[in-house]
Amino acid sequence: MLNIAIIGAGRIGHVHARTVAAHPQANLALVCDPFGDAAQKLASQYGARSCKDAEEVFADPEVDAVVVGSPTPLHIPHLLAAAKADKAVLCEKPIALDMKDVEAASAELDAVTTPVMFGFNRRFDPSFATVHAAVQDGKIGALEQLTIISRDPAAPPAEYIKVSGGIFRDMTIHDFDTARFFLGDIVEVHAVGQHLDPAIAETGDFDAAVVTLKAASGAVATIINNRHCASGYDQRLEASGRDGALLAENVRAHTVRLSNAEVTDAQEPYLDFFLERYADAYRLELSAFIEAVEAGTTPPTGIADAVAALRLAEAATESAHSGQPVRLA
Ligand SMILES: NC(=O)c1ccc[n+]([C@@H]2O[C@H](COP(=O)([O-])OP(=O)(O)OC[C@H]3O[C@@H](n4cnc5c(N)ncnc54)[C@H](O)[C@@H]3O)[C@@H](O)[C@H]2O)c1
Incomplete structure (x- = not known):
């Protein structure tokens, strides 16, 4: 059973929350979104916890894996922070809006050793x-x-x-x-x-x-x-x-x-x-x-x-x- 957190409680966050909650080998542990009551509303549909700061997700020992469904410019920072905290990552597409952002983070991306998958569904x-x-x-x-x-x-x-x-x-x-x-x-x-x-x-x-x-x-x-x-x-x-x-x-x-x-x-x-x-x-x-x-x-x-x-x-x-x-x- 994999304990999964979702970052970003928007359109794709809702899709992933439903999918994770229904999966026999997954447990929706935590939903994170800084704006309004988006995280709390989505989490409560599935009996999960919620938070407003992604740092809480990365620091949470119960979380094994993170689904990154935040806006695209946050994908690389969220992916890297999750990987540094030794969480597996399922990240939404695209990786970034600009290849320059990928190039700027290339050394850190190359150093990632935790499993990372992209949402090319x-x-x-x-x-x-x-x-x-x-x-x-x-x-x-x-x-x-x-x-x-x-x-x-x-x-x-x-x-x-x-x-x-x-x-x-x-x-x-x-x-x-x-x-x-x-x-x-x-x-x-x-x-x-x-x-x-x-x-x-x-x-x-x-x-x-x-x-x-x-x-x-x-x-x-x-x-x-x-x-x-x-x-x-x-x-x-x-x-x-x-x-x-x-x-x-x-x-x-x-x-x-x-x-x-x-x-x-x-x-x-x-x-x-x-x-x-x-x-x-x-x-x-x-x-x-x-x-x-x-x-x-x-x-x-x-x-x-x-x-x-x-x-x-x-x-x-x-x-x-x-x-x-x-x-x-
Ligand atoms: N694979 C697919 O089929 C698919 C479909 C839709 C969207 N997407 C991708 O998913 C990503 C999100 O798209 P969306 O349509 O769900 O957008 P959205 O705007 O509906 O949702 C994004 C959510 O992220 C939240 N957010 C903003 N800053 C945050 C932060 N610092 N920490 C945590 N959450 C934060 C926002 O409050 C919002 O609720 C985009 O990169 C998009 O390309 C993929």
């Missing part, structure tokens, strides 16, 4: 994981093209977008990790950004983008992102290989189809947003983390993966602004 989505396993098993031969479609149902408020680091660091970061999961090292990034919503354009960020990634193997990934989608949270993936293709479709609450005089084969909308769509992925991500901590093995998505995804986000940002592909050394 899509690797653990049962459909995407099944596609990945089938590719690894050679079911479609050599992988030639990967297409990742990720559209949110609605854009977050402009205030969030202003501090998010931009669409590539905030949203596409998951897809960069998925592309690396399937294709390995990426050598070239070409991104096209779109300004579809004038309110988001005013923040200076794109609200939709198409990115192509060339892998060292010669395979190419295409990532299609949009901050809004009229039909809901659109999350699909296709892997195309020499001998076949694999397709992971959208997930719905059930598989019933309606046909009448107006429509044929009409289905429910897609599951609404990340909490519902990726509930299994968060659960399996947590299981992988607990398994690695308890077995003393290396967690599947470490600091190097988080840094590689951020590097791709920075290259995509540069490419979308310059209109030129960016080669990665």
